[in-house]
Amino acid sequence: MSIIRFDDVWKVYTNNVKAINGMSVQFEKGEFVYIVGPSGAGKSTFIRLMYREEKATKGEIIVNNVKLSGMKEKEIPALRRKIGVIFQDFKLLPSLTVYENVAFALEVIEENPSKIKQRVMEVLDLVKIKSKAKFLPSELSGGEQQRVAIARAVVNRPDVLIADEPTGNLDPDTAWSIMDILENVNGLGTTVIMATHNKEIVNTLKRRVIAIEGGRIVRDEARGNYGYEV
Numbered sequence: 107m108s109i110i111r112f113d114d115v116w117k118v119y120t121n122n123v124k125a126i127n128g129m130s131v132q133f134e135k136g137e138f139v140y141i142v143g144p145s146g147a148g149k150s151t152f153i154r155l156m157y158r159e160e161k162a163t164k165g166e167i168i169v170n171n172v173k174l175s176g177m178k179e180k181e182i183p184a185l186r187r188k189i190g191v192i193f194q195d196f197k198l199l200p201s202l203t204v205y206e207n208v209a210f211a212l213e214v215i216e217e218n219p220s221k222i223k224q225r226v227m228e229v230l231d232l233v234k235i236k237s238k239a240k241f242l243p244s245e246l247s248g249g250e251q252q253r254v255a256i257a258r259a260v261v262n263r264p265d266v267l268i269a270d271e272p273t274g275n276l277d278p279d280t281a282w283s284i285m286d287i288l289e290n291v292n293g294l295g296t297t298v299i300m301a302t303h304n305k306e307i308v309n310t311l312k313r314r315v316i317a318i319e320g321g322r323i324v325r326d327e328a329r330g331n332y333g334y335e336v
């Protein structure tokens with residue numbers, strides 16, 4: 107059973123831009139997938155549809171057996187707990203410490219405080235930032251901030267981690283260290299879907315590659331290449 111499935115999905119924005127034009131695709135549990143394509147091809151829109159940041163104009167998207175078309179607003183938070191998201195610009199809360207940024211995202215269901223602390227420290231350890239738990243985001247490098255964002259995204263043990271250009275603001279060395287972490291997260295069984303313009307990463311860490319152009323999938327390869335000149 108696929109973890110995410112698109113059935114003939116279309117997205118027309120209110121300004122009449124046709125961003126996604128009839129997409130059908132499936133992602134299986136545990137996969138690592140790169141989404142590539144030229145600027146404006148529809149990669150971010152494709153990703154935003156998955157966690158219901160955007161609504162499809164037509165077609166069906168099924169996440170974990172749940173149809174997004176019929177989803178009510180009040181059901182969206184439950185979906186977001188199953189899908190962690192990270193962005194190019196990290197989006198941490200600036201007035202909260204590293205620890206607080208991650209703890210804040212933890213869905214607390216009758217957990218005692220020591221259990222909460224244990225889970226947050228566990229995930230900070232996973233992204234190798236435990237020693238800076240008391241720092242503010244402004245006291246961290248870009249790569250460190252992205253690691254905190256990953257910790258926050260996976261603290262609820264989501265089935266899927268979606269990354270929209272996660273290395274876009276980072277220098278090459280730091281970008282590779284973020285890939286290390288994403289590979290570890292994937293190794294724990296989380297499906298990782300990553301939109302990227304990073305040719306070197308895609309061509310080195312070979313994974314499934316889906317290329318999008320003009321809102322359509324033009325290529326879907328099990329161990330593909332980036333396929334564009336940069």
Ligand SMILES: Nc1ncnc2c1ncn2[C@@H]1O[C@H](COP(=O)(O)OP(=O)(O)OP(=O)(O)O)[C@@H](O)[C@H]1O
Binds near residue numbers: 145148149150151152
């Ligand atoms: N909120 C929006 N409202 C209207 N049009 C939008 C919106 N977001 C994106 N678009 C348009 O939809 C098309 C696809 O944009 P999208 O951001 O999905 O592309 P992308 O492949 O992620 O691009 P990039 O690589 O530059 O980030 C573009 O023509 C864009 O201008």
